[in-house]
Amino acid sequence: MADRKKNDRRTYVVALLAYLVICVLILIVGVLDVRDTVKNYNMSQARLVSTLLVENVNEALDDVVSQIEQVSRAIAGGNERDSDVIYEELLAYRSRSDICSIGYVDVDMNLYGEEGDYQDFIKHGFLKDMTETAQTMVTDPYRSKISADNVITVFVPIYKKGARTGTVYANLTLQRLQEFAKMGNFNEGANIYLIDCDSLNCIACMDSELASAGTWNNLALRQAGMEFDTDHDYQFYISKMKNGVKGDMVSYRINGTAYSQGYERIDKMQGWYLAVELANHSLSDSFDTFQSKLVAYAVMLLFVTFVVGIFLILVEKLQKKNFEKLSSTDAMTGLYNKKTFTSLVEERLRDKKEPGVLIFVDVDNFKNYNDSYGHLNGDAVLKKFARELQAEFASRGIIGRYGGDEFIVYLERVSDKGPVEVSMQRLQTALSSMELEGFGTVALSFSSGGVRFPQDGTGFKELCKMADETLYRVKEGGKGRFYWYQ
Amino acid sequence: MRGRRDCFRCARMRREVYRHGLFMRPVAVFWIKAMMMKKRYSVVIVLALLILLSGCAALQEQQAVEETKFASETFREQVDNGRPNIYLITKGYGSDYWDTLRQGAANAAEEYDCNLYVAGTQTESHFEVLAELMQDALDRGADAIILSPADTPEIMQMTKKVKMADVPLVFVDTILNTEDFDACFATDNMEAGRLAARETIRLLERMGKQPEEAVSVGIDIGSAQSQTILERLAGFQEYWSSHTPGTWKVVDDIKINDGDMETAERQCYEFMDGCRDLAALVGLNNGSTVGLARGLLKKKRTDLVLVGFDYSQEIKELIEEGTYLTASIVQRQYDMGYEGVFAAVKLLGGGTVPYRYVDTGVQQVTGDNVNSPYIQEILNGK
Numbered sequence: 001m002a003d004r005k006k007n008d009r010r011t012y013v014v015a016l017l018a019y020l021v022i023c024v025l026i027l028i029v030g031v032l033d034v035r036d037t038v039k040n041y042n043m044s045q046a047r048l049v050s051t052l053l054v055e056n057v058n059e060a061l062d063d064v065v066s067q068i069e070q071v072s073r074a075i076a077g078g079n080e081r082d083s084d085v086i087y088e089e090l091l092a093y094r095s096r097s098d099i100c101s102i103g104y105v106d107v108d109m110n111l112y113g114e115e116g117d118y119q120d121f122i123k124h125g126f127l128k129d130m131t132e133t134a135q136t137m138v139t140d141p142y143r144s145k146i147s148a149d150n151v152i153t154v155f156v157p158i159y160k161k162g163a164r165t166g167t168v169y170a171n172l173t174l175q176r177l178q179e180f181a182k183m184g185n186f187n188e189g190a191n192i193y194l195i196d197c198d199s200l201n202c203i204a205c206m207d208s209e210l211a212s213a214g215t216w217n218n219l220a221l222r223q224a225g226m227e228f229d230t231d232h233d234y235q236f237y238i239s240k241m242k243n244g245v246k247g248d249m250v251s252y253r254i255n256g257t258a259y260s261q262g263y264e265r266i267d268k269m270q271g272w273y274l275a276v277e278l279a280n281h282s283l284s285d286s287f288d289t290f291q292s293k294l295v296a297y298a299v300m301l302l303f304v305t306f307v308v309g310i311f312l313i314l315v316e317k318l319q320k321k322n323f324e325k326l327s328s329t330d331a332m333t334g335l336y337n338k339k340t341f342t343s344l345v346e347e348r349l350r351d352k353k354e355p356g357v358l359i360f361v362d363v364d365n366f367k368n369y370n371d372s373y374g375h376l377n378g379d380a381v382l383k384k385f386a387r388e389l390q391a392e393f394a395s396r397g398i399i400g401r402y403g404g405d406e407f408i409v410y411l412e413r414v415s416d417k418g419p420v421e422v423s424m425q426r427l428q429t430a431l432s433s434m435e436l437e438g439f440g441t442v443a444l445s446f447s448s449g450g451v452r453f454p455q456d457g458t459g460f461k462e463l464c465k466m467a468d469e470t471l472y473r474v475k476e477g478g479k480g481r482f483y484w485y486q
Numbered sequence: 487m488r489g490r491r492d493c494f495r496c497a498r499m500r501r502e503v504y505r506h507g508l509f510m511r512p513v514a515v516f517w518i519k520a521m522m523m524k525k526r527y528s529v530v531i532v533l534a535l536l537i538l539l540s541g542c543a544a545l546q547e548q549q550a551v552e553e554t555k556f557a558s559e560t561f562r563e564q565v566d567n568g569r570p571n572i573y574l575i576t577k578g579y580g581s582d583y584w585d586t587l588r589q590g591a592a593n594a595a596e597e598y599d600c601n602l603y604v605a606g607t608q609t610e611s612h613f614e615v616l617a618e619l620m621q622d623a624l625d626r627g628a629d630a631i632i633l634s635p636a637d638t639p640e641i642m643q644m645t646k647k648v649k650m651a652d653v654p655l656v657f658v659d660t661i662l663n664t665e666d667f668d669a670c671f672a673t674d675n676m677e678a679g680r681l682a683a684r685e686t687i688r689l690l691e692r693m694g695k696q697p698e699e700a701v702s703v704g705i706d707i708g709s710a711q712s713q714t715i716l717e718r719l720a721g722f723q724e725y726w727s728s729h730t731p732g733t734w735k736v737v738d739d740i741k742i743n744d745g746d747m748e749t750a751e752r753q754c755y756e757f758m759d760g761c762r763d764l765a766a767l768v769g770l771n772n773g774s775t776v777g778l779a780r781g782l783l784k785k786k787r788t789d790l791v792l793v794g795f796d797y798s799q800e801i802k803e804l805i806e807e808g809t810y811l812t813a814s815i816v817q818r819q820y821d822m823g824y825e826g827v828f829a830a831v832k833l834l835g836g837g838t839v840p841y842r843y844v845d846t847g848v849q850q851v852t853g854d855n856v857n858s859p860y861i862q863e864i865l866n867g868k
Contacts, residue, residue, distance in 0.1 A: 116841050123677070123845070140724075148661060148670055148843035199727040201720040214663030215637070215713050216676065216720035221740050224710075 012313050019309065023302045030298070034291050038280075044249065045260070045278070051247060053192065054264035054274045060180035061268040064098060064172060065136055065154055072158045072168045083166070087112035090168065100147060101171035105130070107164060116146035117171065121153075130155045130167055138269045140196065141174055141203050150174040150203065150214050152269070174214065178205040191277040195219065195263065197241045198271055205274075226252040226259075237263075241273055257281070330401040332379060333386035338408075341400030345410045346460045348398075349453060355415035356397075359408070359424075359450045360467040361389070364479045366405035369442075377436045381444065388430045392423055408467075415452065417484060424448060424482040445480035447471055456485050561603040561619075564626050569600050570834050572827060573623035574632045576606035576659070577616055583772065583796060583819055586867035587658065590823030591632065598831040603628075609745065610712065613638045620644045624651055630830035632823075634659035637713045642666075654833040658822040660714055661843060668833055671825040673817045674845035675714050679721020679770070682793050685813040685850050686722075686766050687729055689791040693811055695765060697731040703766045704757035706741045706750050706774040718770045718795070737761055743774055750777020751784075758785065766791035775814065776800045782810065797851060797865055805853050812853065818846040820867045 071093055075086055086104050094102040103113020109127060111118045121127045124142055137155040144151045151171045158166045178192070193202040200219040219238065228234050229251075237250040241263060249262040258280040263273045328340035336344065348356065363369075363385060370378035382405065389399050389407055397411035414420060431444050449470025457463045470485045477483075559579060564571055574591050578584045588604055595602035603623070607615045613636040621644065623631050631648055635641045635657055645666040648655045657670035686703060695701050705722070707715050719740070726736060737757070743749040750769065754777060757764055767782070767790055769775030775794025779801050782792055791811045794801050804812040825846065829839050855861050 123674075142676070143661070143674065143843055145841045145843050145845070148667075148841075150663070196724065199720070199723040201723055203720075216717045218716075218719050218723050218740070220723075220736070220738050221707075221710055221716075221719065223738075224740065224742075 016306075016309060016313075020302075020306065023305070027295070027298050027302070031291065031295060034294065038291065049190065049262065049276045049278065051262070051264050053276055054247075054266060056180050057177060057274055058267050060098075060177070061138070061154075061266070064170065065138075065156065065268060067093075068099075068154055068156045068168055068170050069136065072156045075168070076158045076160045076165065083110065083112045086166075094170075098172065098176055099170040100149070100151065100173050100176070101144070103169050105167045105169065107166060113169070114146055116144070117169070120145050121169075126153060126155070130157075130169075133157075134164075136268075140269075140272075141194065144171060144173075147173070152177070174203065174205060193217075193275045193277070194266070194269075195241065195273045195275050196271055197244075197273060200238065202275070225254050227254075228252045237261075251280070333383055333401050335386050335389070335407070336398065336400035338400060338402055341398060341402070341408060341410075342460060344398050348410070348412065349458065349460055349463075352454065352458070354413045355455075356453045357411040357414045357420055357450050358453065358463045358467050359411070359420075359448050359482075360402070360464075360471045361385070361407040361409065361446050361448045362471055362475070363405040364445045364447055373436050373439050373442070377439065380436060381434065384434050384444075385431060385446070388427060392427050392430075408464075415455075417452075420450060421482065424450075428480070428482070447474040447479045448482045449474055449485065450482065451485040559605040561605045561622065561626065564603065565601055567601065570629040570831065571601045571603065571627065572630045572632060572830050573626075573628040574602060574604045574658075574823070574826070575616065575619045575623065576604070576634045577610045577613075577636050578608065578634070579606040580608075581772075582867075583817075587634075587819040587823040589867060590820035590825075591658075591827045592823075594824040594827035594831075598828065600827070600831060602827065606634075610636045610709075611745075613640055617641055617644045620648060624648060624653065628653055630654040630656065630834055632656045632658055632826040632830055635662050636660075637662060637711070654830055656826045656829050656833075658826040659819065662713075668842070669826075669829045669839040670843050671822045671829070671846050672843075673714075673848055675717035676721035676724070677845065678795070678815050678817070678848045679718035679723075680725040681721075681848055681850055682718065682768060682770070682795070682815050683722040683725035683729070685815070685852070686768055686791060686793045687726070689793065689811045689813060689852075690734075690765055693765070693789075693791060695734075698733060700763040701730075701734040701765045702737050702761050702763040703735070703768060704737045704741070704761060704764060705768045705770065706743060706753050706757075706778055707769075708743055708745045708750075708771040708773045710742050712771070715770050722768065722770070737764075743777060745773050747773050747777045747780070750774045751780045752777075754778045754781025755785070758787065758790075764790065766793065768792075769794040772796035772798055779804050779812075805851060805856050808853055810853075814851045815848050816851055816864060817848055818864065821846045 071090065075081075075089070083104055083106050090102045090104060101114060101117055103111060103117055105111050105113075105127065109131075111121070111127075120142065121130075124139070126139055129139075130137060133155070134157065136157070139153045139155075141150045141152050143149070151173050154170050154172065156168045156170075157164055158168060174194075192205040194205060195202045201216060202219060202222070203216050204214060223234065226234070233250055234252065237248050240248045244265070247262065247264040249260065251258065251260045253259070259277055260280055261275055261277045263275040266272045266274055328336060330337045335341075345358070348354070363381060366378065366381065369381050382401075385407060386399075386401070389409060393399055393409050393411060396414070397409055400408050402408040411420065428445070431446060433441050433443050436442050449467045449472075451457060451463050451466040451470060453463060457466055466485045470483050474481050474483045561573065572595060574588065576584050576587065579588075584606065591604070592602055603626075605619050605622075607613075607619070616636055617640045620631065620633065620641075624647070631653055633645075633655065635645070637660070642662065642664055645655060645662065645664055649666040655667045657667050657672065659672050661670045661672050690701060703726075705719065707719060709715055723736065726734075741750075741753040741756070743753060750773060754767060757767060758781070767778045769778045769792075772795055775792075775796065776798045778792055778794065779798070781787075782790060782804065783800065788809045788811075792801075792804060793813045793815070795815050795817075797814055797816050801812065801814045804810045805814065825844065832839060849861065849864055851861055851865065856865075
């Protein structure tokens with residue numbers, strides 16, 4: 001029975017642990033899944049922001065270029081004019097546009113514009129590139145001699161009757177380009193870069209650090225401070241850019257802060273991309289709060305279910321205990337029934353560690369009590385016997401009702417006969433008389449036979465048989481006594 | 487970018503700890519050994535060590551105080567002789583480069599009849615002191631300020647303050663991305679980087695490297711925050727990517743030496759040991775170039791191209807030796823100083839400068855041209 005209880009307890013513990021482990025696993029998987037979702041959300045947001053910003057930049061560039069092309073078409077469509085006149089018309093146009101510098105280059109490479117522009121074009125080889133390009137050309141960013149700003153130059157060729165007659169150029173500051181890219185609060189905390197996919201050079205359009213806007217860098221160097229989940233991600237990201245893929249996204253950490261970056265191709269600037277870098281916390285703060293709350297509630301739920309589980313187990317255990325008690329005891333006397341007694345004593349005898357004494361007790365002439373005083377009084381006699389037996393032996397052994405008017409006692413860790421005999425004498429005295437309802441005091445007695453383990457026998461059946469024989473001997477000898485097995 | 491800047495500061499701190507760590511390490515080893523010896527000896531040794539340590543700590547403290555004390559120069563007393571007072575503040579001093587720049591400014595001040603007051607900080611990283619010197623110049627009543635700025639928010643704020651005080655401000659050596667200055671005389675560092683790449687390719691071709699051959703180039707830089715260096719790097723990468731075959735590559739791991747020549751030398755050996763196809767090394771500032779040059783000289787690696795910046799003793803030795811394929815990109819710092827003062831005088835006289843940004847130009851120095859009078863003139867700061 002103790003083994004069964006131990007097994008039951010182990011089953012409960014294992015079941016509880018399994019439940020906890022499963023819940024924690026589900027929680028971990030859930031958190032990882034949410035994190036993954038948040039990460040994807042951050043990346044897609046960075047990509048979305050970069051897409052929107054690039055759309056702005058593309059539109060603004062398109063606008064500037066189309067305006068210059070319009071001016072160029074007007075020049076081409078009008079009457080023959082001197083280059084000086086064309087330049088005057090261009091200057092008038094400049095005053096109502098976003099461009100910072102404008103001019104005209106004729107077919108003989110004479111420049112009508114600011115001297116500083118001419119020197120810049122010569123220095124960077126733009127005049128040569130311009131003549132080799134039949135269509136509109138946008139240069140890489142460079143520092144203007146006149147304004148000291150980082151600028152880009154748009155060259156638009158003019159054709160008249162199929163022949164090139166000159167080129168209009170206009171300078172646009174990178175800062176202006178940055179202003180085009182601005183979109184409400186979208187840019188807050190964002191680092192925006194123009195990236196040249198050939199050299200992987202990048203120039204900061206807008207940076208969270210004041211001093212860094214307009215500075216050049218190279219992705220190889222920037223990459224050194226980034227930590228990636230896998231190297232492949234970033235290399236793949238870069239290779240996509242180099243292969244002309246319109247846009248992509250990647251995520252990484254810099255000094256422990258997670259960032260997402262998305263890039264988009266700038267249509268008007270050959271080989272240039274606009275990348276937006278956003279700190280994830282600026283995107284997913286609400287997600288993080290949501291995730292934290294979710295985890296907190298899940299933990300609370302886990303705790304509550306754990307407590308409820310423990311409560312249910314305890315209730316079940318209590319019920320089981322009551323049930324076991326009901327099925328293992330004699331309903332009238334509250335002593336162990338024969339089956340339970342047998343099981344408990346057999347368990348102890350199996351151990352063969354401690355000596356013991358088995359005693360059969362039989363109420364003398366019990367049939368007479370039933371017949372003379374009624375069954376209720378008969379039951380009262382049996383209950384009295386049970387009480388006295390418990391009073392005498394409960395702390396030292398196991399007591400059971402063997403059937404009818406027979407009781408059985410097994411005393412543990414007892415080998416001497418003396419104390420047992422004293423107990424039996426005391427019991428005989430205690431059970432010498434009792435008050436019966438309606439009949440006053442009546443005399444009682446019992447016969448009993450004891451047998452010792454392991455001296456007299458080792459098996460339960462063998463011991464019972466010996467005790468029964470001894471009891472028979474007592475009854476034969478006149479009842480009301482206690483004999484040892486001989 | 488903030489992260490990178492933090493990294494830079496951490497690296498400096500680490501370097502400090504490492505420096506002190508080197509000093510403490512033998513002491514620690516000795517301590518452990520002492521503890522392992524007999525008790526009575528160990529007590530004597532421990533006492534002796536304690537005395538030694540307290541002495542060293544006091545010495546270090548004194549050195550630190552002296553270092554702080556001499557972290558910057560101060561201006562000489564202003565004189566009232568009716569001539570314009572022009573203040574020149576540089577983010578470095580005590581080297582050929584800054585001496586030459588100051589000499590150019592001094593010559594211009596003498597020529598255009600004005601008083602020149604010069605001060606500076608030891609390095610670019612002392613930007614707080616640089617800002618204090620700007621404030622000091624304003625407090626003394628400077629008529630114009632010529633500044634080699636550090637690219638930090640503190641200096642940006644001070645430039646705004648100078649312009650609000652209506653004092654002409656001219657940048658030399660370095661440009662900042664701000665509206666608050668009147669003129670700038672500096673090297674176009676993108677162009678300088680392109681020239682460095684062009685020289686690297688030229689020397690590799692002279693070495694006999696073929697387009698189909700695998701070639702790797704290692705780049706070493708002094709800082710990942712200096713706009714000057716970053717622009718040189720961008721210029722180098724731009725020219726390299728558009729003028730070399732796909733088999734010629736820049737090693738992805740661009741090494742940063744944090745302005746320490748010994749680190750640069752160590753990184754030179756790392757490139758040599760860790761890169762199989764290494765054919766060239768490029769130092770994008772003076773300190774990096776010195777470190778790489780020392781590495782090449784010590785290992786006698788005449789099979790490697792070296793392209794660097796400025797004309798240090800080490801690069802001079804390599805170029806003049808003749809067996810090394812070396813080139814150095816030198817700046818026109820004399821012109822920066824001279825033109826800076828000239829522009830300040832012009833602005834003070836109510837005039838304007840034609841261009842806000844003037845590229846003072848760069849020149850490659852190689853074994854082929856080092857002895858030409860033109861190059862000698864540049865190298866001698868004229």
